[in-house]
Amino acid sequence: MVDDDAPQGVLLSGEENVAVRIKLEREARGWSTNALSDRLNEAGFEMNPSGVWRIENRKRRINLDEAIGFAEVFGLDLRNLVGPPKLAAKARAMELINAVVDAFRETQHANAAFTRARDTLDAYLTEHPDVREEADVMVSNAIAEESSKYLQKMHGPRPSEHPDDTSADEV
Numbered sequence: 001m002v003d004d005d006a007p008q009g010v011l012l013s014g015e016e017n018v019a020v021r022i023k024l025e026r027e028a029r030g031w032s033t034n035a036l037s038d039r040l041n042e043a044g045f046e047m048n049p050s051g052v053w054r055i056e057n058r059k060r061r062i063n064l065d066e067a068i069g070f071a072e073v074f075g076l077d078l079r080n081l082v083g084p085p086k087l088a089a090k091a092r093a094m095e096l097i098n099a100v101v102d103a104f105r106e107t108q109h110a111n112a113a114f115t116r117a118r119d120t121l122d123a124y125l126t127e128h129p130d131v132r133e134e135a136d137v138m139v140s141n142a143i144a145e146e147s148s149k150y151l152q153k154m155h156g157p158r159p160s161e162h163p164d165d166t167s168a169d170e171v
Contacts, residue, residue, distance in 0.1 A: 014082040016058065018067055021085050023056040025074045036073070045069025 026036050033049040033056075040047040045066060054060035062070075071081045080094040087093055121139070125132040 015062060017082050017085055018062055018070070019055055019058050021081055021083075022052070022070050024085055025070075025076070026052070026056070029074075039073045040069050043069060043073055045072075 022036075026033070031039070033052040036052050037047050037049040040052075045068075047066065047069070051060065055062050055066070067081060068078060071078045074081070077094070077098065079098060083094060087097075121135070125135055
């Protein structure tokens with residue numbers, strides 16, 4: 001169990017993080033254990049006030065269904081509820097962290113899909129060496145074009161491509 005004087009930013013176990021977080025969230029909303037219990041019951045998660053108190057004070061373990069109930073009542077993502085309390089209390093920070101992790105995961109999936117596609121093409125070109133050179137050029141050109149489109153979308157056109165630019169000859 002966690003010492004009550006432990007800093008709230010310390011990475012605890014998920015269950016202990018939840019206990020600390022429940023108390024923080026309840027107190028931040030000005031709710032009593034009775035009020036939180038009522039909200040849980042209204043949401044379909046049976047819990048009496050002493051159960052809330054016992055979980056908050058680490059006298060009772062919390063099960064997954066109960067954690068889901070607390071997250072729902074507080075309007076939090078479950079990952080946010082189980083994270084380090086000091087960081088998790090900063091909901092925006094957790095949202096941004098989750099967005100970074102999700103984007104990283106998507107990048108990993110995209111990289112795996114790219115590798116599979118490239119490996120499939122390479123296997124085909126091994127069987128058909130007569131088209132390898134042309135295919136490699138087409139892939140390189142298509143990737144360069146997509147990269148250029150992406151860079152223009154992210155950073156705008158290169159200075160020499162601005163339509164408002166007039167050369168000294170035109171003036």
